[in-house]
Amino acid sequence: MTTAPGARRVQRYDVASLLDVAVRVFTERGYDGTSMEDLARAAGVSKSSIYHHVEGKEHLLRLALERALDPLFAVLAEPGATSGPSLGRLEHVLRREVEVLVAELPYVTLLLRVRGNTGTEQWALARRRDFDAEVVALVRAAAAEGALRADVDPALATRLVFGMINSVVEWYRPEGPRDARSRSGLRPDAGRLTDGVLTLVLDGLRAR
Template identity: 65%
Template structure:
């Protein structure tokens, strides 16, 4: 048995390496993660890693693109473009939670970006665009009288974004989304801790 135990070097493709890299970026932080760390985690040398990706920032960009594509696909869906503003908002919030859990590591990385490099600034800009689209919908819902009076649209949009995005802090990778999107939407629209 022992004679047949070969140290099989895993055949890596770009997708596999990206998955490993994003995992390291999340646990150690992007800046604190060296190419040496990534290579060790993938089981290859630094040089081999450079054969697949141009560098550290190329890895980051690929990961952020995946997260942003997932988020913007929500806005393009049928349910996000039909019905009342409030109905569309509810669907977007639930969809955001779905994408967030399905693409957990990539979205987590996106939400931690601070604009240090050109790639990070590009991602921040696209994120702001997404938030602006949702904020516009919040204003529409308020103006349509679908929201109780006294709610400030700009503040509500920011808190809504904060509540939804905070799910990445405790969601499990690949976790079940059976009723989480609906539960988060309920908390957002009817109160996290409503009186009886």
């Protein structure tokens, strides 16, 4: 059977595929500016097809934010984050945070752009604060052990560190620069990216 000229090509989607589309559209248009019709159009399916998989737009947002947050919290339970000197644990958490950011770049980008306008967004912001608190505790413990400078407030240091790490979503492009003539989109090797972040962060914080 042939498709009539101008007809929309209907695709088959599962939840994972719908999430990929939703994250892209939410990031481009903003969550508040995205309708279910926008999502259906981007996915090439009907709204009823989307409702077959999820309860609605906010359900998609929740699933997307869970995909960004769950691996971050999983890092906190890894052996490298739970045993040994505090500085080593901090380095492990920060290194793995960069790795998660690169692996789940579209999802982390969306996470960093939520503003708390819905219950799901408020939940995500609360989870981010919980994660931040865990890292602040590691910075404070490492300073108490004499491994990090004691003259920098741990909460301030953590906020500045996260500012550097989170800025990666604004310029890191896994596919390379958008324009070969421009350096606005960079793709360093993921390992070099992580090493660079850790070197800049920890060299500035280490006790002299």
